[in-house]
Amino acid sequence: AKKMDRISDLPDETVCQILSFLPTKEAALTSVFSKRWRNLFAMSPNLHIRFVEVDFWKPKAKSNMSFIDFVDRVLAVSSDSTIRRFSMIIRRSVEPAHINRWMINVLSRGILDLGLDTLTKDVITMPLEIFTCKTIVKLKLGSLVKFAMVPENAYLPSLKTLFLVHVRFSGCEFEALLSACPVLEELTLLGCPWDPKQCLTISCTTLERLTLSCKGTIACSLPWSFSFDTPRLAYLNYRGYIGDEYPIVNLHSLVEAKLSLEFRGSPNESNPMNLINGLRNVEVLDLSSLETSKLLFSFSELIPLFEKLSRVSIATEVQHACWSWKFLPLLLKKSPNLKTLVIKGPLHFYDEYGEESEPLICECLSEYSFLSSCHVKILEIIDYCGTKGEMGQMKKFLEKLPCLELVNIHASAKAKLTFCTDLQVLPRAGNIQLKFFSFQN
Amino acid sequence: MTKEMFTLKSSDGFLFVVDEAVVHQSVTLSPMVQDCAGREYPINNVTGKILNLVVEYCKNHVVVDGGDSSSSSSSGDALKKWDDEFITQMDLSTVYDLIMAANYLIIKGLFDLACQRVADEIAACKDHEEIRATLGIVSDYTAEEEAEVLKENEWAFD
Numbered sequence: 001a002k003k004m005d006r007i008s009d010l011p012d013e014t015v016c017q018i019l020s021f022l023p024t025k026e027a028a029l030t031s032v033f034s035k036r037w038r039n040l041f042a043m044s045p046n047l048h049i050r051f052v053e054v055d056f057w058k059p060k061a062k063s064n065m066s067f068i069d070f071v072d073r074v075l076a077v078s079s080d081s082t083i084r085r086f087s088m089i090i091r092r093s094v095e096p097a098h099i100n101r102w103m104i105n106v107l108s109r110g111i112l113d114l115g116l117d118t119l120t121k122d123v124i125t126m127p128l129e130i131f132t133c134k135t136i137v138k139l140k141l142g143s144l145v146k147f148a149m150v151p152e153n154a155y156l157p158s159l160k161t162l163f164l165v166h167v168r169f170s171g172c173e174f175e176a177l178l179s180a181c182p183v184l185e186e187l188t189l190l191g192c193p194w195d196p197k198q199c200l201t202i203s204c205t206t207l208e209r210l211t212l213s214c215k216g217t218i219a220c221s222l223p224w225s226f227s228f229d230t231p232r233l234a235y236l237n238y239r240g241y242i243g244d245e246y247p248i249v250n251l252h253s254l255v256e257a258k259l260s261l262e263f264r265g266s267p268n269e270s271n272p273m274n275l276i277n278g279l280r281n282v283e284v285l286d287l288s289s290l291e292t293s294k295l296l297f298s299f300s301e302l303i304p305l306f307e308k309l310s311r312v313s314i315a316t317e318v319q320h321a322c323w324s325w326k327f328l329p330l331l332l333k334k335s336p337n338l339k340t341l342v343i344k345g346p347l348h349f350y351d352e353y354g355e356e357s358e359p360l361i362c363e364c365l366s367e368y369s370f371l372s373s374c375h376v377k378i379l380e381i382i383d384y385c386g387t388k389g390e391m392g393q394m395k396k397f398l399e400k401l402p403c404l405e406l407v408n409i410h411a412s413a414k415a416k417l418t419f420c421t422d423l424q425v426l427p428r429a430g431n432i433q434l435k436f437f438s439f440q441n
Numbered sequence: 442m443t444k445e446m447f448t449l450k451s452s453d454g455f456l457f458v459v460d461e462a463v464v465h466q467s468v469t470l471s472p473m474v475q476d477c478a479g480r481e482y483p484i485n486n487v488t489g490k491i492l493n494l495v496v497e498y499c500k501n502h503v504v505v506d507g508g509d510s511s512s513s514s515s516s517g518d519a520l521k522k523w524d525d526e527f528i529t530q531m532d533l534s535t536v537y538d539l540i541m542a543a544n545y546l547i548i549k550g551l552f553d554l555a556c557q558r559v560a561d562e563i564a565a566c567k568d569h570e571e572i573r574a575t576l577g578i579v580s581d582y583t584a585e586e587e588a589e590v591l592k593e594n595e596w597a598f599d
Contacts, residue, residue, distance in 0.1 A: 004534070004577055005576065005577040005578050005579065006533070006534055006537045006577070007537060007559070007576050007577075007578065008578065009537070009541075010537065010540065010541065014540060014541075014544060014556075017552075017556050018540075018556045018559045018560050018563075019560070020556075021556060021557050021560035021561075022560050022563060022564055024597075025596070025597045026563070026564060026597075028594045028597035028598075029568070029569035029572060029597060029598065030563075030569070030572065031590050031594050031597075032569055032573075032580075032582070032587060032590050032591060032594075032598075033569075033572075033573055033576075033578045033580060034578055034579065034580050034581045034582065035581050035582065035586075037578070038590060063596070063599065066595045066596040066599070067596045069595070069596070070594060070595070070596035070597060073593060073594075
């Protein structure tokens with residue numbers, strides 16, 4: 001039986017809404033249905049355009065041309081209507097001039113959410129219109145994008161979220177851009193190449209969430225120092241090479257920090273005193289990278305009292321995980337109010353044959369006396385295998401932690417099948433609960 | 442303290458008794474909370490069959506939407522699962538009716554959910570012929586006009 005065409009009863013606006021849930025290329029297929037449908041797909045308030053596929057049989061130039069014509073046409077046909085969300089993903093070579101033209105068009109149409117994700121050969125310089133867009137709330141840009149001179153009248157009164165991947169700034173354009181964003185709440189900077197002679201200063205009174213990844217493939221494209229002047233910041237995710245200095249660290253409101261830091265050159269070159277001290281008010285700390293434990297251990301004398309720290313995660317590894325275990329006693333000593341301890345990784349060393357290897361962890365922890373003064377209530381073990389050494393560790397934890405109430409054990413893929421029953425028979429105080437979570441890949 | 446109840450009447454005469462939390466999910470119905478307690482409120486362009494589904498959706502969304510913004514991710518997942526099952530089990534014809542009802546009553550979550558369902562149906566088709574067959578649309582293009590459309594959106598049809 002032929003299907004009844006119920007969709008034609010819906011008003012144009014509603015059909016546009018439906019089409020706005022589809023990538024624009026897919027939605028465009030509806031243009032061939034009937035006269036009414038010819039341009040409906042282009043009137044959608046959300047446009048998602050992907051130009052990614054590589055079709056080896058088609059001449060490159062031709063498909064590039066038809067793509068450019070398509071986008072030009074879509075933007076022209078809908079010229080009066082509002083565009084709320086515009087996202088463009090390009091993996092083929094499209095000249096920056098075209099992309100600029102599209103950006104300028106979209107920026108003047110009430111845009112709220114703009115995303116440009118390109119890997120084109122040529123660097124795209126953002127048009128000036130981007131600095132004075134009154135409506136934009138979320139902006140995501142990358143890669144090989146460059147910010148032109150930030151003009152004097154730069155002002156982005158609605159921008160709350162800024163996400164930049166491999167975006168190049170020179171001089172003080174970054175600081176100028178931040179000053180133009182009076183309500184910015186969330187900032188993400190991934191792999192942006194910075195001027196090596198600079199101090200990267202992130203100064204924003206409204207910022208609440210910051211993700212900064214400063215690894216770089218070439219050490220010289222990293223700034224030598226960082227300043228965090230962000231009094232309202234509640235969440236910090238900071239990865240990469242540690243700077244030489246941290247002139248300003250204003251993190252009074254920080255609640256949660258996730259750190260994955262390592263030395264760039266020699267430890268003597270770094271002075272992270274302000275940074276480490278600036279973290280002293282956090283409640284949740286995620287140190288789940290080995291390098292971070294190593295780095296913090298080497299600055300033992302700088303570790304402040306983490307009075308509010310309630311939950312901490314550290315990582316261990318199969319071999320040579322000494323740093324995390326060496327750091328653990330100090331960390332626990334400095335965290336008098338810690339409630340939850342999460343250990344990601346095996347509790348004991350073993351080599352590829354499952355054999356315990358030297359040096360033993362037990363040497364790092366000596367008599368485990370540090371556990372007796374730790375008031376942790378919840379212990380979480382991620383990636384538990386059930387080796388003999390790990391069982392020994394678990395026994396110590398259960399014995400020595402005076403306030404322990406709950407242990408959550410997440411099995412590793414390599415866990416012995418009997419690990420649940422093995423753990424259940426360990427001697428422990430009656431009120432310690434053990435919960436088991438099977439491996440999930 | 443007893444909850445205030447409101448009676449909604451569908452176009453074909455079915456009555457649905459709901460509480461304030463359900464009514465407030467509809468921007469159109471929300472003002473009636475002031476005036477209509479105890480009286481029947483007619484909803485003239487929604488049948489009983491569809492109004493039943495609307496009420497079911499709203500009842501299920503009361504607990505989460507009315508709660509604080511820090512609802513746990515697991516309850517959010519459970520709600521999403523319920524939404525998926527709710528909308529997937531319907532045939533397209535019912536989904537269209539639901540779209541029109543949610544549009545009139547201005548219930549954004551339900552409107553988006555139903556629109557997404559139709560969009561998913563379109564996305565599952567492998568080409569425009571299949572979409573046309575699924576939606577049952579009859580073309581009013583001449584052959585020349587159709588060729589024109591295929592050319593002007595060439596990139597999409599490749």
